[in-house]
Amino acid sequence: MTEFIGGNVKSKKLVQSLALLGALATAVYSHAGEVNGIDFSGSGFLTLGAGKMMGGAHNNVSDYNCPCFIGDYAQAGVYQGDKEFQWKPDSKLGVQGTAAFDNRRYSITAQAVARGARDGAVNLEWLYGSYKLNDKITFQAGRKRLPMFYYSDTQDIGVALPWAHLPPQLYGWEAVNYNGVNMMYQDQWDGWSTTANLLAGKETYKDSGYWKIYNGSQNRTDVKWSNILGGDLTLSKDWLETRLVYIQSDTQTKNVNGTWDAATLSYDPGFIETEFGPAAKQQIYGIAINADYMNWLVRTEFIHINRPGLNFKDFAQIVGVGYRLGKWQPMLTWSRYKGTAVVDQGGDPEGQEGHATTALSLRYDLTTSSAVKMQIDSQRDQSGPNWAPNYGDARLLTFTYDMVF
Secondary structure (H helix, E strand, C coil): CCCCCCCCHHHHHHHHHHHHHHHHHHHHHHCCEEECCEEEEEEEEEEEEEEEEEEECCEEECCEEECEEEEECCCCEEEECCCCCECCCCCEEEEEEEEEECCCCEEEEEEEEEEHHHCCCEEEEEEEEEEECCCCEEEEEEEEECCCCCCCCCCCCHHHCCCCCCCCCCCCCCCCEEEEEEEEEEEEECCEEEEEEEEEEEEEECCCHHHHHHHCCCCCEEEEEEEEEEEEEEEEECCEEEEEEEEEEEEEEEECCCEEECCCCEEEHHHCCCCCCCCEEEEEEEEEEEEEECCEEEEEEEEEEECCCCCEEEEEEEEEEEECECCEEEEEEEEEEEEEECHHHCCCCCCCCEEEEEEEEEEEEEECCEEEEEEEEEEEECCCCCCCCCCCCEEEEEEEEEEEC
16 A cells, blocks of 8 residues: 555656646646647646545455545545555546637547556546537537536546545446547526537446456456447526436446455456456436535435346435535535345345445635645445445545646
8 A cells, every 4th residue: 555655666657647747737738829720728637635544344355455435436546444544546637638720610629637546547538529510509529528427527626526536426437438429509598508418429448447346456347338328408597507417328348357256365267258248238317406505505416327137226316515604615415325126137135235425525725726625434334235345334534635727
């Protein structure tokens, strides 16, 4: 486990990657402007996080030294042990740049992010082109964030979030981005600001962080989502905002190097796959209802994933209430994930995953573009007795510094 003092090869790699992205961010920002009729603009974001497990169930689970708190399922951002502060799970640095021409009718956008949870590896999150047909309709093609959640587009930008990290019960699945096309529509409907988006595409993601949580920290599972179709609709007026989303796809996985066996403390080669498994269908339904009324901040979001033909379904939700006191913002958030068995398909009601977290967060805005946060998460395991891997209860204390530039 990496400590604040010293380091190892992986932590040196992270520092090098952060330095590279920092140099790119400085270059993009300092060269913002117009060159040969092309408008260049750029920005960056940074989160420096430090967390310490304050207690929970002690065990070795999926090759993790627990007590454990999973701060980011999609990237395998796991806090573990209870003897030291850890800075990798929530720390990240990203840069984004856009080149626009023909009076901004055409543009190309790219975003790269280095994450502590990935030992500093730099990943290309966005690379897409846009064509603005008119003031209401824009077509885009390339690599983008899959809009499953309210905070999908800004989930890496800590300043845009009221929490030190997103509630893990809702945010973080096996696929985060997609390659494809979309059409975005923006308008005013009887005083409501409206944004609608239709999309189609696919995604192949090697070495899924999500599956490391279930198959072992050194596991490599590849994921394929094909035939992605869906859309989202956002309506906002005054202090109220609502968002609806529907996405469907086929999903497949390929376990490349086995699954962690707690009995032998090794990876079981019996689970190695050379080809992707059979495709399963999934249907994702989501709704968010959020309010910013006077000094009050309310965040609610719900998601349901139906899996026709399989023996389980997913449900997750968050409810958060905060209050602004000048530059201070305390917030209390409850989040829950629950897997439900489809008994007539052979699902085991006692073998489903479940957990809930109560989070108390405190944010202080240093400037309009930076903030510090403190958060205490208390997670209660609610899984059935036949469910594995079972991480058990956990308590985590986290501090973050977030900024955009």
